[in-house]
Amino acid sequence: MKKTYKNYISIFKIICVSLILLALSGIGVAVMATQVDTVKITLPSGYELTVLTNKTNVSEILQENNIILKENERVTPDLNEQITAEKSIVIRDKSIQEIQVAKISESGINTTLEEILDSYAPITEKIVVMQEEIPFETITKDASNSSENTRNKVIRQGQNGVKEVTYKIKYKNEQEIEKTVLSEKVIKEPIDKIVQVQKNVTSRSSTTSRGTTSNGVRIFKVTAYCPCAKCCGKFASGYTSSGTKATPGRTIATSSQFAFGTKLLINGTTYVVEDRGGAIQGDKIDIFFNTHAEAIAWGVKYLPVQVVE
Numbered sequence: 001m002k003k004t005y006k007n008y009i010s011i012f013k014i015i016c017v018s019l020i021l022l023a024l025s026g027i028g029v030a031v032m033a034t035q036v037d038t039v040k041i042t043l044p045s046g047y048e049l050t051v052l053t054n055k056t057n058v059s060e061i062l063q064e065n066n067i068i069l070k071e072n073e074r075v076t077p078d079l080n081e082q083i084t085a086e087k088s089i090v091i092r093d094k095s096i097q098e099i100q101v102a103k104i105s106e107s108g109i110n111t112t113l114e115e116i117l118d119s120y121a122p123i124t125e126k127i128v129v130m131q132e133e134i135p136f137e138t139i140t141k142d143a144s145n146s147s148e149n150t151r152n153k154v155i156r157q158g159q160n161g162v163k164e165v166t167y168k169i170k171y172k173n174e175q176e177i178e179k180t181v182l183s184e185k186v187i188k189e190p191i192d193k194i195v196q197v198q199k200n201v202t203s204r205s206s207t208t209s210r211g212t213t214s215n216g217v218r219i220f221k222v223t224a225y226c227p228c229a230k231c232c233g234k235f236a237s238g239y240t241s242s243g244t245k246a247t248p249g250r251t252i253a254t255s256s257q258f259a260f261g262t263k264l265l266i267n268g269t270t271y272v273v274e275d276r277g278g279a280i281q282g283d284k285i286d287i288f289f290n291t292h293a294e295a296i297a298w299g300v301k302y303l304p305v306q307v308v309e
């Protein structure tokens, strides 16, 4: 074009330039007067392009950007519609969308078009390697010879192992939607915990403790006595400190923690606290027998004792 203009006289050239400038400023005013919007167009491939336009009709915007819909493609909003406040045009493969819409309506879920379109977000895949713990197992070995009173002793502490797991993770909208294990490699084997069930050996220190069990039963050191001088010294009279006549199967001596008249269940027999004794302190109980032989035969027992209300 310029070449042809070269032949004209300069005055005409100036007029022309002035006219062009005038036209350009006119366009500028026109552009400023019209609303120019940024519109996002999403193609079926998931590719997004942002265009500047002063048009609001979908088909006009597509035309302006030389986008021609193929037969199997559908555009939202529709070709003859105006773009919405979201300023977004989405082109999708019609067949896939129809299948999806059919599926959703079949399951009876109310879904907006936006939600359906949203489910078409491109899916990305990542290969991720993670280190994970392998929890140890607990092996129980019974060495109690089927005794009822047993305790568990830890022979060896367990230790978690470590493995390296390679996952294939699928993301959609940056959300994990599928996780598949591709391979696993053990880096460190776990060490099993070994517990041995052993026969519980009752020790005196545990049975003489003042601990009260849940049902109010306490373990007492239970000995026996008779009205002889060996057992009761020079005060041997056959009568108790409370003034009653000592009676086998009923009379017991306790410390002052139990008032006279308190009934205690020991070994299936209900005794009555009627006596005291210099050696009967703390969690000790003395059971009355008629003869010294019976008292000796009883010996020393550690027994559960329960107060009878």
Ligand SMILES: [Zn+2]
Pocket: 225, 226, 227, 228, 229, 230, 231, 232, 291, 292, 295
């Ligand atoms: Zn005696």
